[in-house]
Amino acid sequence: MITNGMIAPVNLTANVNNLNQLQNKATPAEAAESFASFLKNALDSVAAQEQNVHKVNDQFIIGEANVNDVMIASSKAELSLALTSQVRNKVIEAYQEIMRTQL
Template identity: 60%
Template sequence: MTLNPVQIQTVKPVVSNNLGNSSSPADITKTFSDFLQNALDGVGAQEQNVHTMNDQYLLGNVDVSQVMVASEQAELGLQLTSQIRNKVIEAYQEIMRMQI
């Protein structure tokens, strides 16, 4: 039994270029929250894949290179998520410092 390596998921933009649409702020927030949830689920799936690959490696079903690739993909996904979180917090703090 061999496992296929994880394929890199592409992120499709959810923002519409339609200026005449009647999207409410609640709709936009829901779309953004769905996007964030899908991104976090993807990072979680990568981590789960690494655990599965490790188990399969211990059983002798996959090569060490496949385990290393899956591990690096999960690590990069986690680093990206962490950097995005840091930028969002930084932007929030900057907005809170603004005087109205």
């Protein structure tokens, strides 16, 4: 895999491994806590990518980065934000469906 020192690779396998551990928890409270930490890590990753875009953009302005680095970093951040927004929409839809369920 080709990596660039200015752009950190996205580590999705660690998040998937955390999800696999959710199935092995004994109590619902522990599972909820693990899921909350998974969400926090995912959102922190999106925020870190946004900060990376700002850093690379500043480096481009002073001439220390090329336009390719800026475009790659901004595309990764844009895709992460789009994914986060789609996941949020699906969670809201699921919540609304649960609320519509009649007992």
